[in-house]
Amino acid sequence: MSELHSTARFSDRVDDYMRYRPDYPPALLDWLQRVQGVDAGWWVADIGAGTGISSKMFLDAGYRVTAVEPNAPMRAAAGRWLQACENFDAVDGRADATGLPDASVDLVAVAQAFHWFDAAATRREFARILRPRGLAAIWWNSRRLTGTRFLEGYEALLQTFGTDYTSVAERYADDARMRTWFADGYRGSASFEHGQRLDFESLRGRLMSSSYAPQAGHPMHEPMLQALRELFDSCAERGTISFDYDTRIFAGHLA
Template sequence: MTDLRSTERFSDRVEDYVRYRPDYPRALVDWLHGLGVHADWSVADIGAGTGISSKLFLDAGHRVTGVEPNAAMREAAERWLAADSRFHAVNGSAEATGLPDGSIDLVIAGQAFHWFDTEKVRAEFTRVLSPRGLVAVFWNSRRLVGTPFLEGYERLLHEYGVDYVGVAERYTDDDSMARWFGRGYRGMASFPHGQKLDEEALRGRLMSSSYAPKPGHPNHEPMLRALHELFEATQDGGTIDFDYDTRVFAGRPEHA
């Protein structure tokens, strides 16, 4: 099952998460629509967090149920998306969503997928899918090389992050995702994405990460000093480019 620590590790980072985490490109939804997904398809956002991926699909015309076990994050999503009657949030885990059988046309799992028990969620996602339904798994993959900022930021995380390497290694590669979907795999796509951040936003983006040491930890102040030095050395006009590749995998999970 999902490690309970993973469901709570963002509880004290919700404000930074809401303000500084990246969204996803609309091209992701357009690609799924090209696979036959329509705006009238119901969506379940599993591990919805503060509602970032839910907002993307609401903006594309979908009805969205956000499934999120962390109360603080779920409440943040409800506050942010309260004006849209097509959104509602439920307390549930990826492995036990509480959703009815066959009730969902499109199951999505964004940045949270690497925390799930992938065997159990395959069965759960399949259970809640309608006959026409698909699953889309996606995340923003931060670029590690290519600019002095990106390479310096990666060094900073290795030096000061609490469990950075362990978290980074949880992300799944292309072949593993294809095997997870099995015979029902429909393919993957990748889209460039990014944020332009000033120093305050860069600090908030770092502190939204579960592996960034909080105040009181011996690595916290040295990390922020190193971040300031990196920003000063690499900023252009008062901002830096925080670059990602948004990777999406889609299909209907089916054993070979």
């Protein structure tokens, strides 16, 4: 998948992304601080920061954060949302060309975006911008595919209507590949349960925030929404469904 494609494909989904994408469980930051020694005095480079969901987690805990994001509409949305935070700035950059100085940041954080990156080029860039003994932390919310009738029905819906769903889904790294990426600097991983309770409008927005969901005007758009409505109606309890994730995080040094 080309760099242009991967950095541009969310440009027309910014509003849905901001409103309906999940945040990250508090246990994740607790694990970074308690187990990996991350401290609020550290400077965080949030790579592929998108609309700022991960940046806000660090800002709320008192960290200085530089969001690196190549997609101009998403970067602008993060700036509008977080402009009141004095410890925040956002820059135009990519994972393999952040524009940050050598040995300048304490923590490189990647939330959700790692599967779009060139792994080898990204590793070199992260090693360049990290201070000696600085840490890289990479995590994502992994949507559960089975376990409830809704989760299984939603996966079937994506398989049926998603424009390039299979190729995107297959880009996520497994545990072995992440350990290999960190190599001798690997320091550990963890998994945390996470989820959203969504009414139908929120579920619709969550679906439309995905880059593989066909948009209005596409011949599969209306059939997809009809199928989503039917799935929701058959599975909802008290007007909502549970959209369940496992949040996986990997951390280590990059010599």
